Structure formats: C-alpha cells, structure tokens
Amino acid sequence: MLVGTAGAAAPAYAGRAEATPGAPGVGDRLYPLLGNGGYDVQNYNLHVTYPEKDPKQTVTGDVTITAVATQNLSRFDLDFGGDSVGVVRVNGDRAAFVRDGDELVITPQHHLPKGRPFRVTVSGYTAKPIEANADSPAGFVTTADGTFMAGQPDQSHNYFPSNDHPSDMATYTIALTAPVGWLAVANGTHVSDKRDHGYVTSTYRESKPLAGELIQAAVGDFVLRKRPSVSGIPIRDVVPRRLADDLLPPLDAERSQLTWMIDKVGKYPFENYGSLVVDTDLGFALETQTISLYDTTLFARPKYIVDPVMTHELAHMWFGDSVAPSEWSSVWQSEGHATWYELEYAEETGIFQQYTGAPDRETYFKKVYARGDADRRRYGPVAHPLKADSIWDVFNPNVYDGGALVLYALHQKIGQRDFQRLEREWVKLNRGKSVDTQDFIALASAVSGKNLRPFLTDWFYGTKTPPMPGHPDWTVTAAPAAAPATRAGFR
Numbered sequence: 001m002l003v004g005t006a007g008a009a010a011p012a013y014a015g016r017a018e019a020t021p022g023a024p025g026v027g028d029r030l031y032p033l034l035g036n037g038g039y040d041v042q043n044y045n046l047h048v049t050y051p052e053k054d055p056k057q058t059v060t061g062d063v064t065i066t067a068v069a070t071q072n073l074s075r076f077d078l079d080f081g082g083d084s085v086g087v088v089r090v091n092g093d094r095a096a097f098v099r100d101g102d103e104l105v106i107t108p109q110h111h112l113p114k115g116r117p118f119r120v121t122v123s124g125y126t127a128k129p130i131e132a133n134a135d136s137p138a139g140f141v142t143t144a145d146g147t148f149m150a151g152q153p154d155q156s157h158n159y160f161p162s163n164d165h166p167s168d169m170a171t172y173t174i175a176l177t178a179p180v181g182w183l184a185v186a187n188g189t190h191v192s193d194k195r196d197h198g199y200v201t202s203t204y205r206e207s208k209p210l211a212g213e214l215i216q217a218a219v220g221d222f223v224l225r226k227r228p229s230v231s232g233i234p235i236r237d238v239v240p241r242r243l244a245d246d247l248l249p250p251l252d253a254e255r256s257q258l259t260w261m262i263d264k265v266g267k268y269p270f271e272n273y274g275s276l277v278v279d280t281d282l283g284f285a286l287e288t289q290t291i292s293l294y295d296t297t298l299f300a301r302p303k304y305i306v307d308p309v310m311t312h313e314l315a316h317m318w319f320g321d322s323v324a325p326s327e328w329s330s331v332w333q334s335e336g337h338a339t340w341y342e343l344e345y346a347e348e349t350g351i352f353q354q355y356t357g358a359p360d361r362e363t364y365f366k367k368v369y370a371r372g373d374a375d376r377r378r379y380g381p382v383a384h385p386l387k388a389d390s391i392w393d394v395f396n397p398n399v400y401d402g403g404a405l406v407l408y409a410l411h412q413k414i415g416q417r418d419f420q421r422l423e424r425e426w427v428k429l430n431r432g433k434s435v436d437t438q439d440f441i442a443l444a445s446a447v448s449g450k451n452l453r454p455f456l457t458d459w460f461y462g463t464k465t466p467p468m469p470g471h472p473d474w475t476v477t478a479a480p481a482a483a484p485a486t487r488a489g490f491r
C-alpha cells in the first residue's frame with residue numbers, strides 16, 4: 001500500500017499497535033544478549049565460500065533468513081560476531097544497520113507487521129576462524145586440515161548472522177563452496193555437488209529443526225566414509241584424510257550404539273547420523289546435529305572411554321538436539337540425559353568399572369549423591385546454574401552427574417516402567433521443539449499419574465540434596481573433595 005501522508009494511513013491502521021524495536025536478547029537468564037526478540041526464524045539459507053585451501057583463511061558468506069514477526073517491528077537484531085558485514089536487505093530492500101558488540105541492529109525501510117513473514121538477507125559478510133583453546137569456548141575453529149564448528153552455547157554467530165538461541169530452532173540449507181579436492185560437509189542430507197571453475201559447491205539440507213548452536217560445517221582436507229545404514233538411517237563419517245586409517249575403524253561402534261539407543265528411547269529423530277573427528281585438543285566432544293564432533297585426543301584413549309563418550313553424543317540427538325532446551329538454565333535436560341545413557345551403556349556393555357572406577361551405577365550415584373550439597377553450593381542447583389562467566393559455569397558437573405542423579409532419583413521414585421515411558425514420550429511429544437524443566441516436571445507427573453512437582457522441584461531447584469528414594473542410608477558429605485574432572489573432558 002502506498003499512501004501520501006501519515007494522516008491518510010491512519011484509518012487503515014486503526015487499532016494496530018505501534019511498531020517498536022525487537023529486544024536485543026530473548027531474555028535468557030544466563031546469556032541475556034543471546035537470541036533476539038520480535039521474530040521467529042523459520043529457515044536459514046546459508047552459503048559460505050572458502051576461497052583457497054588455507055585452513056586459516058577468512059571466509060565470506062551470505063545468509064537469507066525467513067522469519068515471522070511476533071510483534072510490529074520497527075527494527076530488529078541478529079546476533080553476529082564475525083568480521084565485516086556487506087549489504088543487508090529486508091524483503092529485497094536495502095536496510096540500514098549498525099553493529100553494537102555482537103548485535104547486528106537492522107532498521108528496515110518499512111515496518112514489519114506482527115504475524116507476517118519477512119526475509120532478511122545479509123550478503124558479503126566475512127568471518128575468520130580461531131585456534132582451538134581448551135580454556136575458552138570454541139566457535140569457528142581452524143586445524144591443520146581445515147575448519148569446523150563447535151558453536152555451543154554462544155559461538156555460532158561468529159560464523160554467520162543468526163538468532164543464536166536454542167529457543168528459536170529452524171530448518172537449514174547450507175551450501176559450502178571450496179576448491180576442488182577439499183571436502184565440505186554440513187548437518188543433514190547431502191543434496192548436490194556443483195562444480196564450477198575449480199570450485200565445488202556442496203549443498204546440505206537439514207529439514208528437521210536445528211538450534212543454531214549445533215550447526216556443523218567441516219571444510220578441508222577431509223574424507224567421507226559411508227557405512228551400512230542402521231534401521232534405514234544412512235551413516236557417514238568425516239575425518240582428516242591423513243588420519244583416516246587410524247580414525248575410521250573405531251567410529252564403526254556408532255552403528256551398534258545407534259541400535260542400542262533406538263531400543264532405549266524409540267525412533268531416531270533425524271535423517272542421517274555419523275561422526276566428525278578433527279585433529280586438535282578441544283577438551284570436549286559436541287553433539288552437532290546429525291554428525292557428532294570429536295577431537296583426536298579422545299581417540300588416543302582406550303575404547304572403554306571412547307565408546308561411552310560416543311554414546312553420550314549420540315544420546316544428545318534425542319536429548320538436546322531434537323528436543324532442545326528453551327533456556328540455558330535447563331541445560332541439564334541435555335547433559336543429564338546424555339550422561340544417563342552414557343552410564344547405562346557402559347554398565348550394559350561391561351566396561352563400567354574401567355570407565356568410572358565404580359562397580360555399578362548404584363555405587364557411582366551414591367558417590368555423586370555424597371557431593372550433592374557441595375555441588376549445589378559451588379555450581380548452583382541442577383536447573384539453576386549460578387552464573388555464566390565461563391562456559392564451565394554453565395556446563396558444570398552438577399548438570400552432568402547432578403542431572404543424571406535427578407533422573408536416578410526419579411527412576412527410584414516411579415520405577416523402570418514409567419521411567420522408560422516418560423523418556424520415550426518426552427522425545428516423541430517434543431520432537432523438533434524447545435522445552436524446559438517445567439515441561440519435564442509436567443510430563444513426568446502426567447506419565448506416572450503422580451504429582452511429582454514438589455519432589456522434582458526440590459531436586460531441580462533446591463540448595464540441599466533431597467533424600468534419595470529407596471536409599472535412606474545415603475548421606476551427603478559436608479566437605480567432599482571437589483568433583484573429579486569428568487571422565488573424558490566435557491561432552
């Protein structure tokens with residue numbers, strides 16, 4: 001609609017709320033500026049170009065984001081921590097932008113009405129990878145062979161402009177252009193390879209909702225190995241070419257682990273799976289969606305450590321990826337469940353003692369229980385980490401072992417049958433969604449037919465460790481030794 005004066009437009013807009021700026025964050029307690037208010041992203045169409053065979057190079061990118069306004073927007077932000085920004089367009093028209101820290105503040109020529117879709121394109125932006133550093137979050141990382149992504153929890157927007165919070169999941173098309181001879185792999189299903197003047201553009205489609213923190217884009221001197229599918233799910237692994245003989249054989253374990261996990265919790269939520277191993281010392285593994293990320297340091301360790309860690313990352317495909325935390329305070333949802341299946345796998349495959357030093361899960365959880373009050377004091381309650389000064393404040397032992405301990409307490413309380421029903425319902429009902437601790441408490445109550453709100457509220461939010469059902473003799477220790485470094489770094 002074109003109107004001559006603001007006055008003439010007034011009748012058509014009568015009753016409509018005035019357009020206002022979208023908030024610079026979604027309101028996450030731990031990461032206040034992550035994500036943005038005022039819109040809901042539906043899809044990302046990302047294209048990144050790697051000009052040379054140089055793992056340290058700056059890349060250039062274009063991203064087109066399709067979103068729906070959730071308020072009348074005069075202005076909105078994307079998260080972006082890369083280098084330069086080229087041109088920004090909204091619905092095809094040039095838009096003004098300014099950068100304020102990691103906020104890319106965009107003012108479109110026309111207000112964006114609530115409930116309507118809009119399209120924002122950021123063209124010709126640049127981003128430079130960093131060296132892995134065990135003391136800090138990773139992000140867009142370089143190795144001798146190429147680059148990869150380890151975006152959790154707040155680093156993916158260093159690679160591309162986005163709404164970088166797991167409460168806003170979206171589908172992705174990722175196209176990666178690199179010189180012929182390099183391999184480029186991203187989340188989801190391979191769509192095409194197109195060759196042009198010495199370059200190949202490899203396109204991938206992730207048709208299931210993805211939280212941007214779990215994006216993967218591995219580009220470099222890698223090789224891809226396809227394996228026989230599992231329950232109809234294609235499997236592919238990606239490793240540095242020069243290390244393929246050593247790294248490919250142990251990854252085959254993911255196939256039996258996938259069968260094991262499907263047996264535990266039901267249908268695998270994505271279209272494919274596999275592993276990516278990079279030659280660096282990250283100090284963690286990461287559940288990048290449909291292709292778990294590991295470092296070579298892990299594969300230098302014994303199989304009784306590698307296999308449970310691989311199962312942990314695989315379990316995240318259900319818990320953390322397909323069902324994402326809608327706030328970072330609920331990260332126990334991802335880590336507690338992944339730890340639960342990691343330990344159960346270790347027990348069922350007869351490597352528990354070697355892996356943990358304890359004879360069985362009951363003994364192990366008794367030790368975790370003993371640290372309960374100290375861990376709650378040091379890190380905060382399970383569903384309420386105290387702070388996010390460092391990534392390790394959020395990804396702390398009390399969300400891993402502490403989160404698994406809450407599941408143990410719940411299992412004790414409602415029994416194996418209801419516990420397994422709850423787990424299977426949780427991943428089925430919430431597939432492709434972001435949910436939080438309150439949703440888990442509500443479903444646990446519904447499935448068990450018991451009001452578990454008081455019980456689970458104490459376990460998730462209490463500063464004291466509640467009594468353990470079935471183990472009245474378990475006690476907390478006043479001043480236990482600090483939680484041991486996790487068995488294989490963070491995962």
Ligand SMILES: [Zn+2]
Pocket residue numbers: 312316334335338490491
């Ligand atoms: Zn994990």
